[in-house]
Every structure is written in C-alpha cells, then in structure tokens.
Amino acid sequence: MRRLISSALAAGAVLSVAASAQGAFHLWRFSELYSDSTGNVQFIEMFTTFSGQQFMPGHGIRSTNAAGTISIDFNFPTNTCTPTNNKNILIATASVGALPGGVTPDYVIPANFLFKEGGTLVFGIAPAQQTITYGPLPTNGTSSLRASAYVTVPPYSFVVDTNSPKNCAGATGSLNVPPPNCPGDLNGDLQRNTGDLTIFLGQFGQSGPGLAGDLNGDQTVNTGDLTAFLGLFGTPCP
Numbered sequence: 001m002r003r004l005i006s007s008a009l010a011a012g013a014v015l016s017v018a019a020s021a022q023g024a025f026h027l028w029r030f031s032e033l034y035s036d037s038t039g040n041v042q043f044i045e046m047f048t049t050f051s052g053q054q055f056m057p058g059h060g061i062r063s064t065n066a067a068g069t070i071s072i073d074f075n076f077p078t079n080t081c082t083p084t085n086n087k088n089i090l091i092a093t094a095s096v097g098a099l100p101g102g103v104t105p106d107y108v109i110p111a112n113f114l115f116k117e118g119g120t121l122v123f124g125i126a127p128a129q130q131t132i133t134y135g136p137l138p139t140n141g142t143s144s145l146r147a148s149a150y151v152t153v154p155p156y157s158f159v160v161d162t163n164s165p166k167n168c169a170g171a172t173g174s175l176n177v178p179p180p181n182c183p184g185d186l187n188g189d190l191q192r193n194t195g196d197l198t199i200f201l202g203q204f205g206q207s208g209p210g211l212a213g214d215l216n217g218d219q220t221v222n223t224g225d226l227t228a229f230l231g232l233f234g235t236p237c238p
Helices: 001-022 194-202 223-234
Strands: 028-035 043-050 060-065 071-075 087-092 117-121 130-134 143-147 159-161
Touching: 028 117, 028 130, 194 223
Parallel strands: none
Antiparallel strands: 028 043, 028 143, 043 087, 060 071, 060 117, 117 130, 143 159
16 A cells, blocks of 8 residues: 555655656747837747747736836737747747748737837746846947857847847848838837937947947947937937
8 A cells, every 4th residue: 555655645746747847938038129210010029949938928028118117018818839849939920930031920019119219128928037237229220239148047148130030930031121211210109209308328339339429320329310319309309
C-alpha cells in the first residue's frame, strides 16, 4: 500500500512539473520596436531562446506614455506557434502585413499602441515578466529600436538599427515608410508645436541614424538642427 501511495505521489509530482513546464510564457523578451511618423504603422517583436513558451492567453502587454498618464493594454488571444525555441513573435498594426517589405503579424495591435515620444512597455502585466523604458522612437520609416542582446533579467539595452520584422513562421522583411514632407513635424501629426519640441529636446546631443531631430542629415542633433527647428516652429505643414 505504501509503495502504491509513493508511486502515486511521484507520478503526481512528475505531472505537476510537466504541467508547469508546458504552461510557460514568461521567457519572451522585447527584441524590436518600430513606428512610422504617424503611428499608423507600428510593430513590437519579441524573441525567446526557450521551448514551451507558447501559452500566451491570459497574458498581455501594457504600453504607457512617458508621463505615466495614458496606458493601453493588449491581451494575447491565442497561443504562439510551436516549438518556440529561437523564435520571434510579431505584434503589429494590421497595415504591416500589407506594405512592401512587411510581414504578416502573429497578433494585431491598434495604431499608436507605441508612444512615439517614448514610454514604458510591460510584458505579463500582473505579474510583470519584463519592463522596459524607451526614449523617442525613430520615425524616419526605416529605423527601429533593437535589443542589443537577449537576456532574461535587466538591464535591457536597445540600439537604433534598420528595422527587420520577423514573425513566428520565420518570415522576415524590412519596411520603408517615408514620413510626410513636413520638416520639423517630428511626431507626424502635421503640426510643428510643443509636441515636436519635446521630442527634439529629448534627442538633443544624440548621434546616429534615424533621429527625428536630425533635420540637416548629419546624424547628430545639435545647434544646427535647433536653428532649423526654431525657424519652422509654429508654421503649418504644407
């Protein structure tokens, strides 16, 4: 009798461990963030090196603006593809799949889910599995913020790079969505106002490709760009 009870307990423990392993989702990490200048074309790419991470329903992503006053939630409606080891998932606006260089999203988010001026993303929500804070997104139509490495614990670092969305099926692409011809309109709302000034000041002194505040194209946001920006400030877009 004792042997039967011991065997039953051991079997239960094995099943419990197996269920726990099969029910995992928490090892996905943000790998790329992209937005065009209007916010109508956006994607979030996530990546994991681990298997058994497909169980997404009941979990989600919370996007919050830099001021912490506006939050938008996305909840995963279905499991990911399997197996999940060394796979990406693409969470994007529906337009990403229809554009040249686009890829069919695994999950669809609304336009302006990401805050172009910068904000916070939380994966898992409750409990949070990863939280990142990002600055102004590149909005030149070709650049994105890409994770410099896959790590499961902070710190998480991102660099500006050419966008390359990839979905769970392995399809890849690269978008080129040029901003409207309105220099100085850094957030794509067809105005040159304090919203653009906030983005400009956040990038002032930075160097690299894809910076919205780099109005003269020398890959540095400096006093030359400031002079150009102030000359345009307050004037209507064509």
